[in-house]
Amino acid sequence: MTIATIPTAPIEGQKPGTSGLRKKVAVFAEPGYLETYTQAIFNAIQPKGAVLVLGGDGRYFNRDAMATILRIAAANGVARVIVGQGGILSTPAASHLIRTRNADGGLILSASHNPGGPEGDFGLKYNIANGGPAPESVTDTIVTCAEHIDRYHILKASAPTLDTLGESSVGDMVIEVVDPVADYAALMEDLFDFDALRQMFAGGFTLCFDAMHAVTGPYATEILERRLGAASGSVINAVPSEDFGGGHPDPNPVWAKRLYDLMLGSDAPDFGAASDGDGDRNMIMGHGIYVTPSDSLAVLAANAHLVPGYKSGISGVARSMPTSAASDRVAKKLGVEAFQTPTGWKFFGNLLDAGRATLCGEESAGTGSNHVREKDGLWAVLMWLNILAVRKVAVDEVLTSHWAEFGRDYYSRHDYEGITADGATALMSALKADLPLLPGRSSDGMTVASAEDFSYADPIDGSVSTGQGIILTYKGGARAVLRLSGTGTEGATLRVYLEQYAEPNQAHDLDAQIALLQVINATTSIAQIKHFTGRDGPDVIS
């Protein structure tokens, strides 16, 4: 085995964001960049003798990056790499494979919902042995290693193509190419009542699943159409492409507009859903109705006992801080724990490992459970379908009956995209500086009751994460959260999360923007959004 050791320069200031390192393809493709960052990961995790899982969402640069990573892995003494055929693994399937094969960790190549192609984005994320994203202690070590690196090691031989199932080797390292779908589909069969679902589809239930030309195409076609009998063509945009068909693989009303419009039209199927670039996000719709991710988590928590995998109940529900309080109300009624964590799936890992939470969810279209350690788009779809199969009602009835029992948390997120990093930082700094002065401040008929800069002490390992977003709680209970996105690759994105609770006996059929008008206006004014961003309004409202 011939190894080359190549001098390289440190990578400075490349702290992974909310979910691994995301950059333009052009940055990752710069000579030595991917090599150096991969070596920094290996310096941090010391992978000699390790078994690793490797997979990606198939976006542009996936195959080239895999070939490089395999050669660096071999040069660093990795014993075995389990790879999805063609280099493909959805993020939840990779998480499952790490767990089911007792691997030491895995590398996931994806920029999630960000666009792909030569001008698009690429990403690299390290997951630990529990199958979940590396916690901050590990990502901090990777950053330190990247800042002090001066060489990388790479096998001189080239890596095999990854198209043929089975084992081969490169240097002393075994490469095992596996079917990307098989193990994941088997896990779904364990969790859900496939017989009941088959019956529902045989009875004429209709569905449209938009795979957005991304990784879930093969997974959804196999599970929904082949195994469950949904009509052929129920999965649309099912063939993955390197640039997601030129689209933006983010399952929300803006980017999944074709599905959104279909579900609001008169020819809508019974159920609509979409997933993102790497298969971990989801969008859920019924005929004429969009289910917010916050409501979806609450509904799944309230109905989980109807699904075989959760029939003995759930231990707790965890949500990210900007997610609405809807799931807290369910947890309270069920008498189970409710947790509020910072944004980022990695913060759920300890709670899931300790058995304190069974279901987790985020306003950013992520929902999941203890079956893996990532959010899981298709899992969320199957949860909903299984619940509909048991309750035999439509999506809108599930929601309206939920609100009638628990009340409705009107919710919306306003995104100001591509603003200057300076403006974004100045806005957050001004809010932080003003924190003690904000309580009592009034605007548009709303008065701030309390203001805090969210910090989280992990109840399992005690680690503390600070500066996770500003929370403004208004008198009467409405809430606004302001934070900067950690997943963008250009400029900065300000996210403003808004919510207002309506009791069970109050109106639940208002448009969310109308129900939230006062809290929107008050927050825009108190945070001086126009002043700092130069924008009259948000770019994306979801």
Ligand code: G16
């Ligand atoms: C990633 C994380 C999620 C998190 C989201 C937030 O999502 O995995 O846990 O909620 O980022 O994004 P932002 O920082 O832009 O608000 P994904 O799907 O991109 O991996």
